[in-house]
Every structure is written in C-alpha cells, then in structure tokens.
Amino acid sequence: VDPVQEWRDIVGGANVLTAPDDVAPYVTDWTGRFVGRHTTVVRPGSTAEVAEIVAACRRSGTAIVPQGGNTGMVGGGVPLHGEVVVSLRRLATVGEVDPVGHQVSAGAGATVEAVQLAAAAVGLRYAVDFGGRGTATVGGSVATNAGGINLIRYGGTREQLVGIEAVLGTGDVVRRMTGLVKDNTGYHLPSLLCGSEGTLGIVTEARFRLVPAVEHRVLAVVAFADVPAAVAAASAWRRGLRDLEAAELVLHDGVSLVAEQFGLPLPFPVAHPVYVLVEAAGSTDPTDELADAVAAVAGVRDVAVAPDEARRAALWRLREDHALAINRVGVPHKFDVTLPQHLLGEFVDRVPAVVTAELPDARTWIFGHVGDGNLHVNVTGAPPDAPALDDAVYGLVVAMGGSISAEHGIGTAKSRFLAMQRSPAELAAMRAIKTALDPDGIMNPAAILPPVRG
Ligand code: MLT
Ligand code: ZN
Numbered sequence: 001v002d003p004v005q006e007w008r009d010i011v012g013g014a015n016v017l018t019a020p021d022d023v024a025p026y027v028t029d030w031t032g033r034f035v036g037r038h039t040t041v042v043r044p045g046s047t048a049e050v051a052e053i054v055a056a057c058r059r060s061g062t063a064i065v066p067q068g069g070n071t072g073m074v075g076g077g078v079p080l081h082g083e084v085v086v087s088l089r090r091l092a093t094v095g096e097v098d099p100v101g102h103q104v105s106a107g108a109g110a111t112v113e114a115v116q117l118a119a120a121a122v123g124l125r126y127a128v129d130f131g132g133r134g135t136a137t138v139g140g141s142v143a144t145n146a147g148g149i150n151l152i153r154y155g156g157t158r159e160q161l162v163g164i165e166a167v168l169g170t171g172d173v174v175r176r177m178t179g180l181v182k183d184n185t186g187y188h189l190p191s192l193l194c195g196s197e198g199t200l201g202i203v204t205e206a207r208f209r210l211v212p213a214v215e216h217r218v219l220a221v222v223a224f225a226d227v228p229a230a231v232a233a234a235s236a237w238r239r240g241l242r243d244l245e246a247a248e249l250v251l252h253d254g255v256s257l258v259a260e261q262f263g264l265p266l267p268f269p270v271a272h273p274v275y276v277l278v279e280a281a282g283s284t285d286p287t288d289e290l291a292d293a294v295a296a297v298a299g300v301r302d303v304a305v306a307p308d309e310a311r312r313a314a315l316w317r318l319r320e321d322h323a324l325a326i327n328r329v330g331v332p333h334k335f336d337v338t339l340p341q342h343l344l345g346e347f348v349d350r351v352p353a354v355v356t357a358e359l360p361d362a363r364t365w366i367f368g369h370v371g372d373g374n375l376h377v378n379v380t381g382a383p384p385d386a387p388a389l390d391d392a393v394y395g396l397v398v399a400m401g402g403s404i405s406a407e408h409g410i411g412t413a414k415s416r417f418l419a420m421q422r423s424p425a426e427l428a429a430m431r432a433i434k435t436a437l438d439p440d441g442i443m444n445p446a447a448i449l450p451p452v453r454g
Contacts, residue, residue: 074411108139
C-alpha cells in the first residue's frame with residue numbers, strides 16, 4: 001500500500017498536504033536556520049486519527065516529526081531528513097475551565113495564548129508565558145517543557161501539567177486527564193512525556209493547573225553598570241520581593257536593536273550597559289513594595305517605571321522582541337544555556353570573545369531570564385551549521401558548570417552534545433525508555449538522543 005494513500009484514508013485527502021507551497025511553512029523553522037526536506041504533512045483531526053497515523057507509520061516504517069506552532073528553537077519540529085510531519089494544529093479545542101479545581105484541558109493544537117485567555121475569562125490565569133504565546137501550541141509547549149518569563153514564580157510547563165493524553169510510538173493511547181493533584185500511582189507519565197520532544201509519542205491533549213489572576217501589576221526597568229550587579233539585585237528580589245513575577249536581563253545593544261527595528265522608545269535618555277526588567281504582581285498594588293526593593297539594592301544607575309499599561313507593554317517589547325529583532329539582522333544561531341548564578345557575569349564577559357575567536361565577523365547578542373540563571377546567547381553572522389562555534393560555546397558552558405539547554409530542549413541541534421551533560425547510565429536509561437515506547441524508532445528519530453554508533 002502507498003503510505004500517502006493510507007494517510008488520506010485516515011484523515012481525508014484535504015488534510016494530507018503534498019504540494020510544495022502547502023508544505024513549505026511546515027518544513028523550515030521560524031528562524032530560518034533549520035531547513036527540512038520536502039515531505040508530506042498530515043493533519044489529523046482527532047486523537048483516534050493520530051493513533052491510526054502512528055500505527056500506519058509503524059507498518060510502513062515511516063519516521064514522524066510531530067509539529068505544533070513551529071516556534072521551536074532547536075530544529076526538533078521540522079523534517080530535516082524528510083520525515084512525515086504530523087501537524088497537531090487541528091486539535092485546537094480549549095475545554096471549559098473547572099472553576100472549583102482551577103484547571104483546564106486543551107488540545108495539542110490550541111495556542112498557549114488561547115489557554116491564557118480561557119483562564120482569564122473566569123478570573124484565573126495560566127502561569128506559563130513567553131513571547132511566542134500567540135503561535136506556540138499546547139502540544140509543543142508540553143513536548144518541550146517550555147519555560148518563559150514567569151518561571152521563577154510558578155515553574156515551567158511541567159509544573160502546571162496535571163494530566164496528559166498522548167499517542168505513544170507503539171500506537172497506544174495513554175490518557176490520564178482526571179487532574180488529580182495528588183496522584184502517586186506509579187510512574188508519572190505526564191512528567192516523562194513533558195520535555196520528550198516528540199521522541200516517545202505525540203501529545204494530543206493536556207490538562208493544566210491554573211493560578212489566581214492578579215489585579216495589580218507593575219514593571220520597572222532598572223539600569224546597572226554590569227551583569228554582576230544585576231544578578232545580585234535579582235537574587236535580592238527573589239529573596240525579598242514577595243510579589244516578584246519576572247526578572248529579565250537585557251544588554252544595551254540588544255535593547256537599542258529592538259527599539260530601532262520596531263520603532264520603540266528607549267527606556268532612558270542615556271545608555272546604560274545592563275537593564276533588568278523586574279515585574280511584581282499581586283492582589284494589592286505592589287508599586288511601593290517594588291520601589292522599596294529597587295531602592296534596597298546596590299549599583300542602580302536609573303529606574304523607569306511604567307506609568308500605565310501601554311508603556312508597560314512597550315517596555316516589555318524591548319525584552320520580548322529580542323528574538324524577532326535579531327532575526328532581522330540575520331539567521332540566528334541560538335544557545336540557550338543556564339549557568340550557576342554567581343558565574344553569569346563572567347560568562348557574559350567571556351562568551352563574545354569565544355564566539356569571535358571562531359567567527360571573527362559574528363555578532364553575539366545576550367539576554368535572558370536572570371532570575372533563574374538562563375541566558376540566551378544568539379549569534380548572527382554564523383552559518384547554520386557551525387560545529388566549531390558549538391564546541392567552543394558549549395565547552396565554555398560545561399567548563400563553567402552550566403547546562404547546554406535551559407528551556408529550548410535538545411532537538412536536533414544539540415543531540416551531539418548530550419553526552420557532555422548526561423552520564424552513560426543516564427543515557428542508557430533514556431534509550432531504554434525510548435525503545436520501550438517507540439520500538440520501531442519512528443518518533444522524531446533525529447531529536448535528543450544521538451544515533452548509536454555500531
Ligand atoms: C526568549 O526568551 O526570548 C527566547 O526563549 C530566546 C530566544 O529566542 O533565543
Ligand atoms: Zn527564553
């Protein structure tokens with residue numbers, strides 16, 4: 001049997017895309033760095049259809065790349081080797097919010113923003129938030145354990161997950177969507193599937209806890225002379241600022257790039273080397289609490305407080321639109337790393353020289369989630385494949401005791417480096433899980449685990 005015909009029989013001809021123009025948006029990632037091969041895109045409309053597609057792919061030995069909003073950063077969601085793309089975007093239903101249990105279920109194809117809006121409509125809130133909210137999907141955010149800007153207060157996607165439905169690589173459907181918060185009944189499959197990047201199965205639905213909505217929110221941009229002062233301040237705020245929601249670090253060159261690219265005002269009349277966006281939110285106005293917390297830290301050069309919602313949104317864009325602005329300079333090579341907090345300053349000092357030692361004309365842009373030690377190093381002016389650059393930057397990260405992936409995952413971009421971070425015993429355990437849940441090795445085979453050399 002022709003596999004494509006089989007897929008058409010399962011999802012209907014209109015949901016199997018083969019024409020180059022139709023397939024193109026699914027083949028290349030949004031940054032333009034990961035360019036896949038022309039392939040077929042299958043768009044199932046139900047969990048049962050996903051299960052039938054996986055079963056058919058097992059029979060034909062066809063490798064699958066599951067895809068949500070295609071906002072990933074590590075080449076884990078595009079068909080680099082011509083895998084069939086299974087797009088989950090049609091599974092976009094957001095369920096009714098449970099007003100007693102404070103939870104909501106959503107299909108893999110719903111956007112993160114749709115979940116946020118559903119929660120907000122009943123005075124609750126989905127706590128995970130990041131710049132790609134309007135495009136990134138529930139399935140992709142679960143599959144990658146997306147982090148984002150409020151992680152310091154509420155945790156990442158895994159911490160919100162109270163239920164999951166997924167089609168495993170075996171074709172079996174696992175579903176546990178009761179949302180019982182306390183549920184010590186054996187292995188916790190939601191936690192395992194969260195962050196598995198489509199290598200064990202396809203997430204079709206998820207259930208999330210919601211947190212109380214906050215009525216009062218205030219943002220300050222605080223200028224510092226250097227990164228260590230900013231890190232020390234963020235540390236003090238984590239300890240002493242009860243309503244702290246976010247502490248995000250940006251450098252002047254990144255801020256001025258975003259301002260210039262999108263016509264936004266700069267936060268201060270004069271430039272300062274480092275800025276931290278610090279936001280507090282609570283059921284009472286946290287402005288005074290925030291002002292006291294800012295006044296209590298050393299090395300503050302200037303402070304801008306958003307007087308209203310419009311200005312707050314404009315200031316946030318100076319941080320959130322970094323990725324979009326950098327994309328306008330060139331195709332970025334992204335490093336998403338965590339360092340021990342006390343070494344963030346040293347890392348920021350050292351990394352540009354490590355980059356230019358490999359690629360003299362490349363530019364390094366650094367920003368990130370200073371509250372949890374996660375920095376984004378974006379390099380423009382590098383070819384899509386730059387192994388010497390990868391070796392140099394990850395070498396520095398590992399030598400300094402950091403992690404090569406904080407919140408973007410391993411994908412295909414970093415699988416070569418996984419063994420730098422995980423012991424042979426850990427890798428063997430991961431492989432055993434992979435083999436059990438995906439016995440034919442058809443689930444996103446190029447992602448996470450490096451190919452076994454035989
Ligand atoms: C962000 O926090 O803006 C993204 O995770 C970083 C990136 O695009 O490198
Ligand atoms: Zn980030």
